Amino acid sequence: xxxxxxxxxxxxxxxxxxxxxxxxxxxxxxxxxxxxxxxxxxxxxxxxxxxxxxxxxxxxxxxxxxxxxxxxxxxxxxxxxxxxxxxxxxxxxxxxxxxxxxxxxxxxxxxxxxxxxxxxxxxxxxxxxxxxxxxxxxxxxxxxxxxxxxxxxxxxxxxxxxxxxxxxxxxxxxxxxxxxxxxxxxxxxxxxxxxxxxxxxxxxxxxxxxxxxxxxxxxxxxxxxxxxxxxxxxxxxxxxxxxxxxxxxxxxxxxxxxxxxxxxxxxxxxxxxxxxxxxxxxxxxxxxxxxxxxxxxxxxxxxxxxxxxxxxxxxxxxxxxxxxxxxxxxxxxxxxxxxxxxxxxxxxxxxxxxxxxxxxxx
Numbered sequence: 001x002x003x004x005x006x007x008x009x010x011x012x013x014x015x016x017x018x019x020x021x022x023x024x025x026x027x028x029x030x031x032x033x034x035x036x037x038x039x040x041x042x043x044x045x046x047x048x049x050x051x052x053x054x055x056x057x058x059x060x061x062x063x064x065x066x067x068x069x070x071x072x073x074x075x076x077x078x079x080x081x082x083x084x085x086x087x088x089x090x091x092x093x094x095x096x097x098x099x100x101x102x103x104x105x106x107x108x109x110x111x112x113x114x115x116x117x118x119x120x121x122x123x124x125x126x127x128x129x130x131x132x133x134x135x136x137x138x139x140x141x142x143x144x145x146x147x148x149x150x151x152x153x154x155x156x157x158x159x160x161x162x163x164x165x166x167x168x169x170x171x172x173x174x175x176x177x178x179x180x181x182x183x184x185x186x187x188x189x190x191x192x193x194x195x196x197x198x199x200x201x202x203x204x205x206x207x208x209x210x211x212x213x214x215x216x217x218x219x220x221x222x223x224x225x226x227x228x229x230x231x232x233x234x235x236x237x238x239x240x241x242x243x244x245x246x247x248x249x250x251x252x253x254x255x256x257x258x259x260x261x262x263x264x265x266x267x268x269x270x271x272x273x274x275x276x277x278x279x280x281x282x283x284x285x286x287x288x289x290x291x292x293x294x295x296x297x298x299x300x301x302x303x304x305x306x307x308x309x310x311x312x313x314x315x316x317x318x319x320x321x322x323x324x325x326x327x328x329x330x331x332x333x334x335x336x337x338x339x340x341x342x343x344x345x346x347x348x349x350x351x352x353x354x355x356x357x358x359x360x361x362x
Contacts, residue, residue, distance in 0.1 A: 024194070025054050026066040026090060026149070032074060040077035043068065047078070051085040066090050066147050066194075071257065075131060079138040087143070088194060091131055092150035094204075095121040095177055096254040103254070106155035106168040107321060114173055114293045114320060117153065119246040120256055121177040122269040122291075124151065125184045127257055132191045145193025148185065152197045152205030152220075153177050166203045171323040172332055172354050174205055175219035175316055179273065179289040179356040182227050186275035186287075189235040197224075209324075216329040222316050226334055226358040229285040233277035236284070242272040242299070245292055271297060272351070284308065284361040290351040293320055301347040308361035311347070313337040317355040 011019070027050050031038045038046070047067050056063040066088040069075050075089065097117045098104040104113060131146055153174055154166075161167045178197070185192045197220070201208045207221035246269040255263030273289040284306060290297050315337035322332050337357060340349035351357060 021058070021061075022063070023056075023061070024064040024066060024088075026068070027051055027054060027086075028068045029090075030092065031068045032070045035068065040070075040074040041081065044078045044081040047082050048085050051082070064088060066149070069131065072130060072134065075134050079134060083138045083144060088145045088147040089131065089135065090147045090149050091127065091257070092198075093124045093127055093148065093256045094150070094152065094154040094198075094254075095124075095256060096154045099253045103154055103156050106153070106158070106174075107171060107323060109173070109321075111293050111320070115246050116252065117173060118176060118180065118291045119266045119269045120251070121153070121180055122184070122246075122273075123251075123256060123264075123266050124148075124181060125188070126264065126267055128184065128188050128192065132188070135191065142190060146188075146191045147194040148192060149194060149196045150198040151181060151195065152199075154204055167209075168204060168206075169323055170206065170209070170218035170220050171321055172219050172316075172318045173320065175223050175332070175356055176289055176291050176354060177205070178220045178223040179227070179287065179316075180291055182223070182230075183273045183275040183287055183289060186230055186235055186277065187238070209326075211326055214326045216324045216326060217333075218324060219316065219318075219322075219332045222332065222334050223356055226314060226316065226356065227287055229279065229283075229358065229360065230275070230277045230287065233279040233285065236276040236278055238274045238276050238286075240270060240272055240274050242270050242297065245269045245271040271295070272299060284359075286359040286361065288349070288351060288355075288357045288359070290353055290355045290357075292353045294353050296353055297351045299349050299351055301349065303345050303347070306361070307344055308342065308347070310362040311340065311342060311359060313340065313357055313359045315352075315355055315357045317352050320354060 027047050029035045031043045051065050054065050064087040067086040069089040069091045096103050155168045157163050158167050185195045198204050209216050248268050249266050251263040251266050271292050276286045314334045316334050318332045324331050
């Protein structure tokens with residue numbers, strides 16, 4: 001709201017006269033750790049207190065209040081005591097192939113490192129399902145959303161950079177993590193209401209890297225650009241039958257989520273990931289990922305209730321270590337794709353290894 005305060009004065013000094021129309025507000029951040037090392041009951045009490053005064057001062061506007069979540073034990077206590085005060089429950093999940101002190105290189109990795117990274121990224125679905133199961137007990141009408149407001153790969157910083165800046169390069173491996181993760185979010189759209197990669201520019205799995213006046217778009221950026229067709233559309237259920245890329249196994253190294261000690265096992269990871277949506281114009285969008293590091297896949301897609309007659313597609317792929325650099329900013333970028341054939345009502349498609357494909361069907 002308008003008023004006089006040091007922060008309001010700073011806002012005006014930086015060129016913004018009116019208050020920003022904030023619609024979401026996180027009440028604390030990682031309060032189980034760096035945000036105060038709190039116990040869940042104590043945080044629940046504080047959340048209730050602060051959420052009571054976090055409100056939108058514009059008539060007709062509502063402030064979406066996000067509580068800090070963690071693991072089953074924390075979430076159980078928090079939801080039991082404060083679910084009616086929140087609109088969203090924040091979960092952070094990072095894909096770390098190594099251990100926290102030796103996470104692994106973003107660019108110099110072997111095939112097994114690729115597989116482990118993909119499998120750990122896919123395990124985010126286990127935590128979404130786990131969190132959704134607790135929410136279903138305390139919020140059966142699905143009013144409260146899961147807010148995945150920190151996710152992505154976390155590797156060792158690039159050699160020669162400040163360790164505190166968390167600057168890492170971005171390869172086609174990151175693109176597959178992004179595509180796989182976004183497909184999972186799409187398929188759980190009934191609960192996942194907000195999803196923010198960490199972070200946008202120069203930090204962790206960034207979409208943009210800069211060096212002075214130089215700038216490049218990462219493979220992760222291109223996946224987001226390809227997936228934008230899903231935004232605002234209606235999720236369509238998909239069922240995938242395919243080979244298993246990685247079998248269930250104990251989790252080596254770091255858990256993707258804090259507070260899971262020992263971490264749960266890594267679940268089976270299918271070779272193919274998919275999600276689909278229908279936009280307001282009736283167009284169908286189907287995103288596919290072949291996460292295998294070296295094997296292609298011949299897929300048959302069967303449509304129920306629709307008969308597509310016109311299909312266009314783009315693909316993002318490349319060698320296992322392919323990346324964009326300031327000397328070659330377009331090494332990895334989307335390209336037109338036509339390795340498919342429509343045999344109504346089925347579509348056959350050849351998915352290269354390490355590929356993200358977006359199909360638009362009319």
